[in-house]
Amino acid sequence: MPAVPARFSVLSKEFAAAPHRCFARLRERSPVHYEPAIDSYFLSRHEDVKRVLTDHEAFSTEMLQVRAEPVMRGPVLAQMTGAEHTAKRKIVVRAFTGRALERQIRAVHANAAELMAPFLARGRMDLVNDFGKPFAVHVALDVLGLDKGDWQQVAAWHGGVAEFITSLALTPERRRHCIDCAEQLEAYLLPVIGQRRSRPGDDLISRLCTAEFDGVVMSDRDVTALIINVLVAAAEPADKTLALLFKHLIDRPEQLAQVRRDPRLLAAAIAETLRYSPPVQLIPRRAEQDAVFAGATVPAGATVFCMIGAANRDPGAFSDPDVFDIHRPDLGAARSFTAAAQHLSFGAGLHQCVGVAFARAEIETVAAMLLPLLDEVRYSPGFRYREAGLYTRGPLALSLDFTPVG
Numbered sequence: 001m002p003a004v005p006a007r008f009s010v011l012s013k014e015f016a017a018a019p020h021r022c023f024a025r026l027r028e029r030s031p032v033h034y035e036p037a038i039d040s041y042f043l044s045r046h047e048d049v050k051r052v053l054t055d056h057e058a059f060s061t062e063m064l065q066v067r068a069e070p071v072m073r074g075p076v077l078a079q080m081t082g083a084e085h086t087a088k089r090k091i092v093v094r095a096f097t098g099r100a101l102e103r104q105i106r107a108v109h110a111n112a113a114e115l116m117a118p119f120l121a122r123g124r125m126d127l128v129n130d131f132g133k134p135f136a137v138h139v140a141l142d143v144l145g146l147d148k149g150d151w152q153q154v155a156a157w158h159g160g161v162a163e164f165i166t167s168l169a170l171t172p173e174r175r176r177h178c179i180d181c182a183e184q185l186e187a188y189l190l191p192v193i194g195q196r197r198s199r200p201g202d203d204l205i206s207r208l209c210t211a212e213f214d215g216v217v218m219s220d221r222d223v224t225a226l227i228i229n230v231l232v233a234a235a236e237p238a239d240k241t242l243a244l245l246f247k248h249l250i251d252r253p254e255q256l257a258q259v260r261r262d263p264r265l266l267a268a269a270i271a272e273t274l275r276y277s278p279p280v281q282l283i284p285r286r287a288e289q290d291a292v293f294a295g296a297t298v299p300a301g302a303t304v305f306c307m308i309g310a311a312n313r314d315p316g317a318f319s320d321p322d323v324f325d326i327h328r329p330d331l332g333a334a335r336s337f338t339a340a341a342q343h344l345s346f347g348a349g350l351h352q353c354v355g356v357a358f359a360r361a362e363i364e365t366v367a368a369m370l371l372p373l374l375d376e377v378r379y380s381p382g383f384r385y386r387e388a389g390l391y392t393r394g395p396l397a398l399s400l401d402f403t404p405v406g
């Protein structure tokens, strides 16, 4: 098998500018790609990525102790295994399904209406910075039961936490900044946890404070970590997915028109957006034993990054994978938001995203609100589209013009 040119790197500017242009080359010529600068392996084929995510004995989440725990201030769900994982995951799942989900969708609606109102009459909005980012944080705060008046401060701390988790290499200064953010977020949360222990409400923090594991309530440290876990996991990919959905549809007016005519197609459009441009591009694991992929060995103890974007465009899994098509028969809108999903944008196996149902409902609700309001939607004059991020990836901005709403 020919090797990719020795100088090719997933840490290069070329890759950062447009990862999707390098995916085929990686899958075909270097499916087990080693990056010496960060001593890590990158897997790009669908079957290899799926194997890593579902073989929990051979590939563990141990490295999150150093990649996440310092800023999460305790162990996160993805680090847990066995009965502890099942029990604590259930608590979070309950807060995002059934009746609780219905309540949250009302909160999604109210937040979206309030945040979009000032932009409608202007006929111009940056869907990422004016709307998507504040919207995603507002909704996460509502679900957790935190004060939305503090959203800008929480968003700044959350930015530091997310930077720590999603950086492949951090300078000591940035590392210090991220830890500072996490410590301040923890100091903000601890008094709230104390209040909810004595006067529990209907929110997720109260549930975490009162739920028992093995007959014992969770410690402040465990509750803090799960709150930060949900805050980052819920807010980080939401605005990216929404903006990418609109970008892909604006770039394909025929598919946009079809979704406008039949909003039931929205679920399929969101699923295809997630497949085509997953906001979470990398999922890390540690190899617990030597593992062979495509004739190459990943040694025990090595860090392995699953390349979700590359796996989702593997022709072995999807026909014409580089084409965005909301009607593609090999995806299926219904199963795309379940454990049977063919795309890997929510991960796979035990640690598959707990927020799948909520993420779908959140994006579907807000997109269904926006579509009829953004009549004649198009890029603003002079707007230049740019994306950023290796670990999580999304548009830096999406400046849109539309017919002002009277």
Ligand code: HEM
Residues within 6 Å of the ligand: 077, 078, 079, 089, 092, 096, 229, 230, 233, 234, 235, 237, 238, 241, 279, 280, 283, 284, 344, 345, 346, 347, 348, 350, 351, 352, 353, 354, 355, 356, 358, 359
């Ligand atoms: C489009 C939106 C979303 C995307 C693309 C996404 C993606 C992912 C991915 C790829 C994982 C797997 C991580 C791994 O295997 O290590 C994951 C796990 C997780 N997600 Fe999401 N997520 C989204 C929305 C949400 C929301 C709204 C929540 C809110 C609860 C959430 C909470 C979590 C949690 C707690 C985990 C860890 C689950 C576990 O380890 O058992 N996510 N997500």
